[in-house]
Amino acid sequence: MTSQRYNARESEPRWQKIWDERDIFATRNDDPKPKYYVLEMFPYPSGRIHMGHVRNYAMGDVVARYKRAKGFSVLHPMGWDAFGMPAENAAMANKVHPKAWTYQNIAAMKAQLKSMGLSLDWSREIATCDPSYYKHQQAMFLDFLKAGLAERKLGGVNWDPVDQTVLANEQVIDGRGWRSGAEVEQREMMQWYFAITKFSDDLLAKLDTLTRWPEKVRVMQQKWIGRSEGLALRFALDPHTTPQGEQELEVFTTRPDTLFGAKFMALSPDHPLATATAANNPALAEFIAECKRQGTAAKIIETAEKQGFDTGIRAIHPFDPSWQLPVYVANFVLMSYGTGAIFGCPAHDQRDLDFVNKYGLGNTPVVCPDGQDPATFVITDTAYDGDGKMINSRFLDGMIIAEAKEEVARRLERETIGNRAVAERQVKFRLRDWGISRQRYWGCPIPVVHCEDCGIVPVPAAELPVKLPDDVSFDRPGNPLLRHEAWRNVPCPRCGKPAHRETDTMDTFVDSSWYFVRFTDPWNEDAPTTPAVANKMLPVDQYIGGVEHAILHLLYSRFFTRAMQITGHVAMDEPFDGMFTQGMVVHETYRKTDGEWVTPAEIKISATGDKRSATLLSTGEPIEIGSIEKMSKSKRNTVDPDDIIDTYGADTARWFMLSDSPPDRDVIWSEEGVQGATRFVQRVWRLVSTAAKNLPGPGTQVDMSGHASAKALRMQTHQTLADVSNGIERLRFNTAIAKLYTFVGTLHEVVDDPTGNYRTDPVYGAATREAFDILVRLIAPMMPHLAEECWASLGHEGLVSQADWPEVEAALLVSDTMTLPVQVNGKKRGDIVIGRTASNQEIEAAVLALDVVKTALNGKPARKVIVVPQRIVNVVG
RNA sequence: GCGGACGUGGCGAAACUGGUAGACGCAAGGGACUUAAAAUCCCUCGAUGGCAACGUUGUGCGGGUUCGAGUCCCGCCGUCCGCACCA
Numbered sequence: 001m002t003s004q005r006y007n008a009r010e011s012e013p014r015w016q017k018i019w020d021e022r023d024i025f026a027t028r029n030d031d032p033k034p035k036y037y038v039l040e041m042f043p044y045p046s047g048r049i050h051m052g053h054v055r056n057y058a059m060g061d062v063v064a065r066y067k068r069a070k071g072f073s074v075l076h077p078m079g080w081d082a083f084g085m086p087a088e089n090a091a092m093a094n095k096v097h098p099k100a101w102t103y104q105n106i107a108a109m110k111a112q113l114k115s116m117g118l119s120l121d122w123s124r125e126i127a128t129c130d131p132s133y134y135k136h137q138q139a140m141f142l143d144f145l146k147a148g149l150a151e152r153k154l155g156g157v158n159w160d161p162v163d164q165t166v167l168a169n170e171q172v173i174d175g176r177g178w179r180s181g182a183e184v185e186q187r188e189m190m191q192w193y194f195a196i197t198k199f200s201d202d203l204l205a206k207l208d209t210l211t212r213w214p215e216k217v218r219v220m221q222q223k224w225i226g227r228s229e230g231l232a233l234r235f236a237l238d239p240h241t242t243p244q245g246e247q248e249l250e251v252f253t254t255r256p257d258t259l260f261g262a263k264f265m266a267l268s269p270d271h272p273l274a275t276a277t278a279a280n281n282p283a284l285a286e287f288i289a290e291c292k293r294q295g296t297a298a299k300i301i302e303t304a305e306k307q308g309f310d311t312g313i314r315a316i317h318p319f320d321p322s323w324q325l326p327v328y329v330a331n332f333v334l335m336s337y338g339t340g341a342i343f344g345c346p347a348h349d350q351r352d353l354d355f356v357n358k359y360g361l362g363n364t365p366v367v368c369p370d371g372q373d374p375a376t377f378v379i380t381d382t383a384y385d386g387d388g389k390m391i392n393s394r395f396l397d398g399m400i401i402a403e404a405k406e407e408v409a410r411r412l413e414r415e416t417i418g419n420r421a422v423a424e425r426q427v428k429f430r431l432r433d434w435g436i437s438r439q440r441y442w443g444c445p446i447p448v449v450h451c452e453d454c455g456i457v458p459v460p461a462a463e464l465p466v467k468l469p470d471d472v473s474f475d476r477p478g479n480p481l482l483r484h485e486a487w488r489n490v491p492c493p494r495c496g497k498p499a500h501r502e503t504d505t506m507d508t509f510v511d512s513s514w515y516f517v518r519f520t521d522p523w524n525e526d527a528p529t530t531p532a533v534a535n536k537m538l539p540v541d542q543y544i545g546g547v548e549h550a551i552l553h554l555l556y557s558r559f560f561t562r563a564m565q566i567t568g569h570v571a572m573d574e575p576f577d578g579m580f581t582q583g584m585v586v587h588e589t590y591r592k593t594d595g596e597w598v599t600p601a602e603i604k605i606s607a608t609g610d611k612r613s614a615t616l617l618s619t620g621e622p623i624e625i626g627s628i629e630k631m632s633k634s635k636r637n638t639v640d641p642d643d644i645i646d647t648y649g650a651d652t653a654r655w656f657m658l659s660d661s662p663p664d665r666d667v668i669w670s671e672e673g674v675q676g677a678t679r680f681v682q683r684v685w686r687l688v689s690t691a692a693k694n695l696p697g698p699g700t701q702v703d704m705s706g707h708a709s710a711k712a713l714r715m716q717t718h719q720t721l722a723d724v725s726n727g728i729e730r731l732r733f734n735t736a737i738a739k740l741y742t743f744v745g746t747l748h749e750v751v752d753d754p755t756g757n758y759r760t761d762p763v764y765g766a767a768t769r770e771a772f773d774i775l776v777r778l779i780a781p782m783m784p785h786l787a788e789e790c791w792a793s794l795g796h797e798g799l800v801s802q803a804d805w806p807e808v809e810a811a812l813l814v815s816d817t818m819t820l821p822v823q824v825n826g827k828k829r830g831d832i833v834i835g836r837t838a839s840n841q842e843i844e845a846a847v848l849a850l851d852v853v854k855t856a857l858n859g860k861p862a863r864k865v866i867v868v869p870q871r872i873v874n875v876v877g
Numbered sequence: 878g879c880g881g882a883c884g885u886g887g888c889g890a891a892a893c894u895g896g897u898a899g900a901c902g903c904a905a906g907g908g909a910c911u912u913a914a915a916a917u918c919c920c921u922c923g924a925u926g927g928c929a930a931c932g933u934u935g936u937g938c939g940g941g942u943u944c945g946a947g948u949c950c951c952g953c954c955g956u957c958c959g960c961a962c963c964a
Contacts, residue, residue: 005916216959219881223960230964253964266964306962330962337963344964350878351962430963550959612904660889660902668889672903680902682916726893735891738901745901752918821897826945828897866944872896876944 006685008649012785016117024802025119029521029533031073037537038064039516041545041553042079045105045127046086049112051585051631051657051669052546054641058654058782059582059663059733060544061118065781066728068119069805075537077519078113078120080106082129084508085163087442091474098442099470102129112642116650117784119801124522128511129442133518135465136528137510138447142458143567145448149195152456156270156336157435159187164477165439166191186292192446192504193433196559200225200429202573203558212578214664217550224551226430230254231409232339234417235265236316238324243276248417249315249327252338252428256412257404258345260393261366263356265315265327265343266308270335277311277329284309284329291331306355307331315343318412318422319394330355338428350383357381366393367401434556436507439479441472443505451492451499460493466501479503512553513560516540516575529569538570539577547581554579580731583666585657587637589626590614597636598623601643605671628668639669651783652678658733658782681786684744684779688772688790691751694759695769698795702766709757710767711812716746717771718812724778725805733782740778747771774806822847823874824856832873840867847873 019025040060043053064076080102087098094101106127113120126133144150158167162182166189177184196203204225207218230253239245249265267274269291278285287309308328317323325343332351333342344352346363356363368374369388377391390396396404412423437446445466447459459466469487472480481487481503492499514528520537521530545553554576561575590598603614603623614623631638644653656677661667696702704710720743727736750758750768758768772794780787780800791800815836820843822830830852834843844865847853853862857877864876 216881220959223880226963228963251964255964332962332964334963342964349964351964354962428963547958662890665883665889670889670903673889676903679916686917734889735901738891741901819897823896823945826896826943831897864944866896868896868945872945874896874944 004686004689006682006786006789008651008681008785009646011789012115012117012645012650015785015788016114018788018799019117019119019801022799024799025076025121026123027073027075027121029537033071033073035075035537036067036072036542037075037516037540038067038542039077039519039540039544041543041549042081042512042515043109044081044084044086045102045109047105047108049109049641051639051641051644053113054116054644054653055585055657055667056544056546056582057113057116057118058657059580059731060542061116061120061654061784062658062728062733062781063542063544063731064119065784065801066725066805068801069777069780069803071804074119075519076118076120077124078118078122079124079126079515079519080109080128081508081512081515082106082127083443083505083511085165085440085442088440088474097470099129102127102442115642115645116654119784124519126515126518126522128444128508128515131465131467132525133515133522134444134511136518137444137506137514138459138464138466139461140514140528140564140567140569141447141506142461143569144194144563145458147563147567149198149563149566150192151195152190152192154188155191155193155433155435157187157189157191158184159189160184164479166435166437189437191435191437192502192506193435194510194559194563196434196556197429197431199559199562200227200431201427202562203431203555206558206574210574210576210579213576214547214579214581217547217554217579217581220550221555224431224555227427228254228429229425229427231256231405231412232424232426233318233343233412234420234422235318235325235343236417237327238314238316241313242273243280246273246276249273249341250339251341251343252426253343255345255348255405256408256423257390257393257396257399257401258348258366259317259319259343259408260396261345261347261364262317262325262343263346263352263361263363264308265325265341266330266333266355267311267327268333268335268340269329269331271329271333271340273313273327273341274311274329277313281311284311288329291329306351306358308355308359318415326361328355328359336432337430346383347379348383348385350385353379353381353383364392366391366396434507434559436510437504438507439482439503440505441468441474441480443508444511445481446502446504446506448502449490449492449499450502451495451497453497454492454494454499457492457494457499463493481505509552509556510560513556514564516543516557517561517564517570527569529564531568531570534569535571538572539575542578542580543576544580544582546584550581580664582663583661584630585669586628586666587631587639587669588628589635589637590623591626592616592621592623597634599636600639600671630666631669644674648674648678649681649785651786652681655680655737655782659737660734662734663731680741680744681783683748684775684783684786684790687744687747687751688776689793691747691758691768691772692793692795694765695772695794696762696765698769698773700766700769702763704763704767707763707767710761710764713746713750713764713767713771714809715812715815716743717767717774718808721774721778721806722808722813725808728781737782740775743771743775743778747775776800777803777806818870821872822850822853823872824853825877826874827856829853829856840869843867843873847875 038060040056064074068074082102087102090096090101091098141150160167160177160180160182162180167177204227207222233251233253235249237246237249239247269288278288308330311327311329313327314324315327346353346356347365348367363379365377365379367388368377368391369386374391390399390404396407409423409425413421415422447466449457451457469484488500490499490501517529517534521533524530557575562573564570565573590603592598602617604617605612605614614625616623629635629637656674660673720739723739724736758765776787776790777800784801787800817833818836819831819833821828822832830850832846834846853875860877862875862877866874
């Protein structure tokens with residue numbers, strides 16, 4: 001056996017160069033083969049790739065290479081999500097221009113990605129910070145503006161005081177900015193919005209069609225969109241009690257059935273009626289100010305007591321003019337949902353119950369669960385929100401909830417107040433319009449001009465892109481564009497009077513909401529898309545990325561595709577046919593006795609028995625092995641892809657990333673695991689290079705029928721082929737890899753066989769040749785460099801990267817005989833080997849003749865024999 | 878609180894629509910080769926009883942359905958993730 005080791009460091013760049021020179025991963029848009037679009041979420045150019053990228057891109061590359069071999073025209077592009085705050089932060093910290101910083105990072109990361117050997121079409125590379133990209137984004141912004149899908153309006157916004165910018169709700173986590181971690185303030189500002197709420201219904205309804213998305217992601221989006229059906233109800237107000245004689249108050253409710261259980265009304269502290277009342281009521285004004293100070297941080301909400309302030313205003317019950325309800329301002333009512341006002345039915349809503357219990361307003365149950373006596377049914381501390389029959393509700397009594405809801409709606413729809421119906425059926429959504437304004441430099445400029453006379457004037461198409469000025473400084477906080485007079489001051493495109501540019505730039509989620517479309521024709525300088533091409537290449541057949549983008553990025557992209565459809569850039573509404581969320585890469589943590597974290601590279605692990613212990617390499621001091629956590633700089637439990645590729649090679653890294661855990665679960669990166677993977681690389685190489693010189697030439701045809709051992713080998717080869725193909729199709733890379741381990745084990749036995757059968761028997765040799773030719777092609781999507789090396793060593797002319805996927809011979813997946821496990825009373829007692837076509841009677845007879853069965857039955861006759869075809873036999877005694 | 882996912886050896890995990898539980902990998906132990914080490918190869922490896930053939934038991938816990946349950950149903954316990962005053 002040769003003991004020559006496979007040298008990944010020498011081999012991998014060599015094959016990468018050959019792939020490059022022959023340009024084999026470029027996709028032609030006019031390729032007549034069926035298309036398959038594989039996409040991994042493009043990276044932010046932070047400067048270095050991390051192991052999460054390695055995992056993500058390894059998975060995508062397996063799919064891309066597999067589909068290519070299966071005869072598809074595969075589109076597999078890569079680009080850079082290149083706008084965003086880190087570039088500005090770097091500018092402030094290191095006095096480097098965001099553009100220079102970004103492009104340096106792109107160059108460095110591109111080199112890293114190249115060293116992974118990914119089958120990417122680099123000719124389509126895009127960077128969102130490049131004017132050739134954002135030019136089209138600006139054009140689409142203007143299209144959206146014209147179509148009423150973009151608008152400027154006053155909005156309560158989340159203001160990040162550290163980053164000095166507005167954040168989307170999704171970017172506020174526990175009341176803090178998602179990047180800065182600073183406590184977010186509420187401010188009113190004029191902002192640009194995309195009208196995503198126009199698609200609320202459609203975005204929700206079409207989730208059901210996304211069958212190749214993870215259930216989890218669909219549920220998250222469904223919740224986020226948050227549809228609820230209910231009734232808008234107008235309560236008459238006693239005008240003597242309102243500050244300016246206001247006549248009515250509109251609330252939204254999903255529980256109109258509980259109207260007879262109402263005890264109070266409550267306004268949001270931001271409600272106009274609350275504001276108006278507070279004008280003459282200093283105590284109320286102080287209460288409202290206090291509420292606003294509390295903020296919306298999750299921690300505060302959890303613990304905050306329900307608090308209210310009686311405005312003195314009285315509302316009239318819609319079914320009883322003599323029934324007055326007090327109107328409070330309450331800290332738990334949100335202005336941003338419904339109308340910012342509610343009626344409170346404490347018996348059937350926990351929040352309302354907590355509230356009345358504090359203010360002594362009492363409660364009346366109006367829904368009685370079945371089996372409860374209405375006469376004794378009382379609510380004290382826990383509201384009842386289940387099913388039941390109406391009680392204490394006059395004409396509703398005895399109805400179930402749904403009937404009562406319907407009855408209330410029917411009656412109140414006919415009533416009017418101030419010429420309008422008292423009640424109106426409504427559907428409300430939690431989803432709000434997408435605020436895209438950012439008070440930042442390093443983003444896509446919003447291409448409009450503000451003119452005193454003409455108002456908001458779009459920049460004419462011929463003048464796009466509105467380029468970011470290069471001469472900016474970051475020595476002060478806030479937006480450098482705002483103080484760049486030369487850039488900001490421009491004549492109005494319409495009237496020519498002095499005007500100024502919009503200085504807000506777009507949220508970077510806008511950039512990533514259509515990059516997958518741009519990849520289909522990034523060369524079109526005149527338009528964002530070439531619709532014929534985009535419509536052919538889209539949707540993305542398999543998108544792969546982190547679950548952290550389950551809501552933000554994926555929902556925005558779904559919106560953007562719809563908006564692009566309306567404005568004529570594409571002809572579809574759903575961008576991603578298949579979506580997969582991969583798990584994280586996690587690693588053990590290590591710390592010194594003083595609590596300081598140390599990196600995996602700084603320590604040495606030794607094991608005796610089941611005990612593992614670690615010491616610091618430099619000093620030999622003991623190191624505590626801590627819990628397994630997501631790789632992070634703060635815990636210093638990262639490993640650098642460059643180091644890994646340097647020591648083990650890209651193939652080893654890719655293989656290990658795919659092998660240990662199911663792809664949607666976290667994978668534990670461990671030194672031992674990598675060793676296992678690299679052992680396998682060497683094993684395959686040894687095996688192939690040993691066998692290669694003893695095999696018949698490629699393409700040798702031999703009649704193998706009637707040759708038992710050749711057939712057995714061929715059966716296993718084709719079974720493995722079928723299993724691995726199936727595993728890749730279902731993205732079950734870990735199980736596909738397990739089959740390959742087993743197959744390599746078998747081939748090892750074949751080659752190691754002391755009789756040297758595969759060398760001396762031409763028929764068996766031909767079967768072995770086939771096995772190796774298939775093995776190498778099965779390994780190629782995961783370990784492309786090693787596979788090329790093996791393919792060449794097996795005497796093939798072309799590249800395995802361009803070879804067809806082998807065809808399964810279906811006849812080899814079924815054998816003439818089958819081994820059936822035999823159970824007696826559900827317990828396994830033995831096996832029978834019997835002809836594949838044996839009848840149930842034959843099987844039964846064979847089974848009952850078995851000694852183990854007779855013994856287990858204790859001489860008694862079998863009561864029943866259950867034969868499950870091709871599976872199992874169970875004897876019931 | 879609501880929603881979702883999950884719970885299988887020392888560890889990561891397999892087990893397709895209910896049909897041989899633990900494939901495959903890691904770790905560990907033993908052995909071969911070697912002057913030695915690395916590398917490589919072979920054997921063992923859920924628990925328990927037995928010299929052994931083999932038996933018993935075993936997929937978080939308690940029930941149930943079934944000839945048969947890791948898988949289905951009911952009730953608990955635990956872990957992780959997401960959402961969170963949405964009326």
